[in-house]
Amino acid sequence: MKNIKFGLSLLLIVATFYALNTKLGSLPPLGKFLSPNQGVWLNEITEANTNNDIAIKGLSAPVTVKYDEHLIPHIFAQNNLDLYKAQGYVTAQHRLWQMEFQTHASAGRLSEIIGEKALDHDRQERRRGMGFGADNVLKKMKEDPEVLTFLEAYRDGVNNYINQLQPKDYPVEYKLLDYAPEPWTIKKTALLLMYMTKMLAGGDSDLEYTNALRKFGKERFDLLYPDFFDINEPIIPKDTDWSILENVQQTPIPEGELPLDSIAETMDKPHPNNGSNNWAVSGEKSYSGNPILANDPHLGLNLPSIWYVMQLATPQHNTFGATLPGALGIISGFNNHISWGETNATRDVIDWYKIEFKDETRKLYKYDGEWKNTSVRVEEIKIKNKKSYIDSVIYTHHGPVSYDHTFKGNGKKKVGYAMKWIGHVGGNIQSTFLDLNKGKNYNDYLNALKHFVAPAQNFVFASTEGDIAIWVQGKFPNKWKGQGKFLLDGSNPEHDWQSFIPQEHNAYVKNPERGFVSSANQHPVDETYPYYVFNDGYEPYRNRVINDFFRSKEKFNIQDFKDLHNNNYNLKASELLPYIFEHMDVSTLTPEEQDILNIIKLWDFNTEIDQLAPSIWASWWSKIFNLTWDEFELEDLALDKPFTYQTIYMLKNNPQDAFMDIVNTPEIEISKDLFLITFKETVKEIIDWKAKNGEYNWSNYKATFVGHLLQALPAFSRFNIPIGGDANTVNAASKNHGPSWRMIVEMTSPPTALGIYPGGQSGNPGSKHYDDLVDIWAAGKYLKLNFMQNPEATEGVLFTQTLTPNNE
Template identity: 40%
Template sequence: MTRKVQLLIAVLFLGAVIYVYSIPLGSLPPVGNFFHPIKGFWGNAETRELNGSITLNLDGLQEPVEIYFDERRVPHIFAKNDHDLYFAQGYIVARDRLFQMELQAYDAGGRLAEIIGPAMLNRDRNTRRWGMPYGAEKAIEVIKKDEQMWATLNAYSDGVNAYIEGLSPAKYPLEYKILNLAPEEWKPLKTALLLKNMTRTLAAGNSDNQTSNTQKYFGKQFIDKWFTTKPELNDPIIPPTREWNFQADIPLAPDSLFVPTLANALSPFEQAEGVGSNNWAVSGEKTQSGNPILANDPHLELTLPSIWYEVQLHAPGINTYGATLQGAPGVIIGFNENVAWGVTNVSADVMDWYEIQFRDESKQEYRHDGRWKETNFRIEEIKVRGRETVIDTVVYTHHGPVTEVRSSFTEGSEPVYHAQRWIAHDGSNDLKAFYGLNRAENYDDYVEALKHFDAPAQNFVFASNEGDIALWVNGKFPKKWEFQGRTVSDGTDPDYDWQGWIPRDHVPHIKNPERGFVSSANQESAAPDYPYYLDDDFAPFERGRRINDLLDRMENITVEDIQQMQLDTYSYYGEVLLPSLLEWVETDSLNSREMEIYNLLTEWNYHMDAEMIAPSVFRSWRGQFYQSIFLDEYESTPATLRYPARDRFAEVIKNEPDWPFIDDVETDMVETRSYQATNSFKTAISELTDEYGDFGDNWKWGFVIDNDINHMAFIPGMGEQDLFSSGSSEAINATRGTHGPSWRMVVEVGPEVRGYGVYPGGQSGNPGSASYTDFLEPWRTGELFELQFLSEKPQLSDKFPLKVTLE
């Protein structure tokens, strides 16, 4: 072959490569563009240290703003007015987390298919049918009436857009290049969507349909046994010593309660085990310094970038530090010179499902209160990348949007329709609560701020430099008769409608209790003598009781003691259940290896530590044992049923050796508790062997815990997998799988406030930045950084290497 021919072939091949690399592949960008040395992903690599002074000229500011970045890249924003403060916050957060902000807003608005493609269509459809955009629009209507908060939201949006407008395609965040997208304008509605998305994350759990099915299938006594009766070890958030000095106005229940037919409702947004949080505050009477100490660690899905972003905001009337949500102005969890606050989720029943009777197939009218009422139709246009737009019509009753469900038993049966009454559909101005908390000086300011927070209901813990500690189970709670909404409600009967709201001063709260501390861990809100019904489905008692046990016996408490408490891995469930399981095992049926593992469990101290093997065995064994009791009965029906909580299960199974469910209905023999314990123990060992190999170090809990921190869009290579971690969903350190402490914070509130914190990730959302994961290892090992809370502007130094001036 001549040199000319070789050259011609090379040129043709190069031309083909250039052509292929220049066309998009589905939702992906042209490969050539992605690998372009300037416009492609190479442009996202950070190759220089951020230090010195930079001045940026931006339209929209009223006066100059100075931003000092500390050695961990946390911005400390010094502004001369509120507008510029929130403008700068929007600008800086967008600089570090723009794609994260936008992706969350796309998700909350039911628009993921628009940027990703058909794979996200069902999620988008469910988001629209659950009324997420509808609820955000209602929130904007309320916020617009508050001149202060509307100005705050617009200033923040203007700051985000100022960053977007100055962004060239070459500097688009990496994910935009992967998806071949451009950022779009940020509007206040997107912030409202993000806040409603938190309501979906924290207040979308419901079991109405499952409880109805369970009652229909197993009877009312089963419901009372497993869901009405609470474990003896329950330790509520507001202790029993709290007296209620008000007359409760509780609606009357209907004479006969509605029990619908067995059907399976749509539940597309399930909450994973371990979603919860801890917070507590101890009085100065119990601390070494004499100052109150507050701690908070919200347990959420762990992602890269993190759900949180650290910031300090300083302007006339405000100096606050803490964790903020990308896309929302202000600090959500944090402190100022005078007070500190933190949140955990309240398991309040603020979502009810109503069985609807339509007049005919047109769904234009539905039956309620003895007459036919008109429905409303909301047309949802769902854009799908690479496909035609999908039109979805959602029917609304006065309860809310309607979802179609099907009978579990009859093929081709008539559909059943459920309408959703959900707190997320109500207009609210929740950001005003944080606006007030950021500026609070004392307990009265804290209480005033909380009046503006409706949903998702949160346990707001509080401490001040005046020595006060407090906790409010705070939110907007529907006034209900006992167990209203536990099962699917009768949509034709007005007695099942929400009957107003629990008065604010009647919600559970406590200030400066005699025991010297307040705490919450998503457990029961109050003791049984609290007159209002909030829910029957709270977190198991384990974390809450462990926190209270520790605080009750601790004295001369230091910040370091509280930091160690946050890392506590003790399993109360192990203490309650394991000794009985070991007692029930028929040891003469175990082989030598099984006996070795059995003996290992007898010596376990109930701590879920990474280096231990016993937690792995217990976790697997307890799951197998639970399934051996319930699975045969629960799988005998295609209907979705509600499973009992593990803490109540441990209590019943220990006290009732002849409970009928212990026997496996699918076999001829009569299984005993000992048989089930022994068989499930063997099964657990087989399960671990299949998954992790022969018994040995690879069974250590740090491997089995399966602690993964994925990229928020699940882009491969941008997350961190298999972190060797301690903790468990039932421990204070509630690390488990992809969920865990998303922000650990400890604050001592005194003459000089001292704060400490960490989250798993880093300030930058850019995978090409050294600041993308630089907090990850300290978080894994339990280290907390001292938070640099400034009362005045610093000098450039090693601690504050970068100053950015916005003009």
């Protein structure tokens, strides 16, 4: 009896220990997780006057870090090595989990931490060649010995922080998912740069276009997806004379056919709204005579935010702005002499090649009439609590054969589709930012940009000397007309990228007559630019509102800049609704429908939070768009619906086009029928929505949220944020996407700047600095950036940390 009881109680204690010490399903290990000496209670901290002195290995002199009231660190070091070491340490202190998570995501390693449900994601990233690209980036960066020492200093700073952590100090997410941080490496910085490259230059529609071309024919295709819209307000003004470019050689169009294969499914694309605004006005157009510059990158709205704001100073240079946790230096910011910011320079830098293998071993593929060797990159995907998944990816000289019979291909074992991507080429884009950080004038800016490969950006520039400029910078293949719009023939050498556009032929403008430069992801140039550029998803609305604004008067001040950042004018709606009101047959509307029509008829097209009309428009437009392109709803064929601008163009100019007809009705519909059918559906939906959720004003209806990086874990996310605008307004705030860092810099000496982002400096959900900037951002307000000129500054300082050398 005694022994049975002992045995039972032993079993009970072992079971209890196991249950409370192990992650079960989505539940964290409850004993560990809730204990006050090891669990989340220790993360219940707002960073304050703590850790005044920290010993850091390998520093050459003490580094002073002043934190202001929003936890923005102002780092003062004696040299660059100490500076980047401190940047690594301080960033990790607030964003360690995010730094590791994003680089794991980039490398296709999420299964290691969240288990099998991430396997598809991980396979996709491996097949996209993210690791291959990161290896090439790393190789390039290592060729620059100075940059290499900075990368290593940053790594050492991060690891110094990791090494002093005990499990009880780990960020909440580690405790929740029950794992531990691993050491930072310089490869991880390369992976972070690849993460950004994928986000900004990882999209293409080649296979979807190939499907559309085969299905609809060339004439119809060209109507749906024109290289240029009928309006174009390019980044580089239309009056630019391109004949000044010497020795332009556009690649001639080769003979031969394009393969017209049918592809059912393609990989996930980056968010279509990834984009940005930037602009600068010259001294003549500025209220004070100083150039003023602004930037606001539009990205997914996440917590912790993609950005982390810092000041980085040495006796040689003093720089302030937004950093990317994991990368060195300031990415969008200013120093005492210059300011700069980026928007995405969308360009087709991904092409797909059909590969014919000799046999099912796939060791040889056809190229130039011969058989060429493939190579294999074995990808071992580790899975939490499971056996590893081995995915062998075949590589050709084009790049990885992403699609084959094992992954989204069309089942044929002897056929694959290889990806050629500028992101695989490798470039030392880190050094561009480090050079900008210390730049003093236009020439320094230009030299910094020259070696920037990808993701191509429109770099806006302003200096205290009075220059403004914008360069469309990236490494762009010099394509023959039409090259890479569709699937290419991987066996034909003439289908390879033949050369690159010489860097000095990239489009740019410096100190233009009109007194301002701007970009909003629109077409970089007009048709007269002597290289092939086609419409790869250029944004047709924001740029026109911005440029009209700068043409509307003589002088601009800071308030004008703020107003433009927060401008919610819906040019898209204004280009369709008047046409609808004129043509839609309203005779069959019920009184209820008539009421709602009257609301939207009175709309001034400002997409403000307290209005009803923007909600009606959003619901209506998505229905019009989808019904217009009902021909595209096919299960076994990957297709991209035509662009918004072209859709509205066709609704107005080709109202009786065959595409307007609804496929599954016997009648023949034209565009005004679509308006009426979708309007009635919209009213029904709006009424239902109202019955369920209450007033359908734009704020409630849009329900903007900032989601935690772990699939928007509700507990760590912010919901129902009242902010106006939509995807196509200058204030491009949509449901979970929008202005991720707003900055305005006036080039006084030293510069005066404002900045804000939808997040907070701390990555700790237990800190009041986790999301304290969200409401300020939503209200269209800014932080005055405290650009300290020396480490003795005391104004606005909350507390000071000193990093001291520890060279035992």
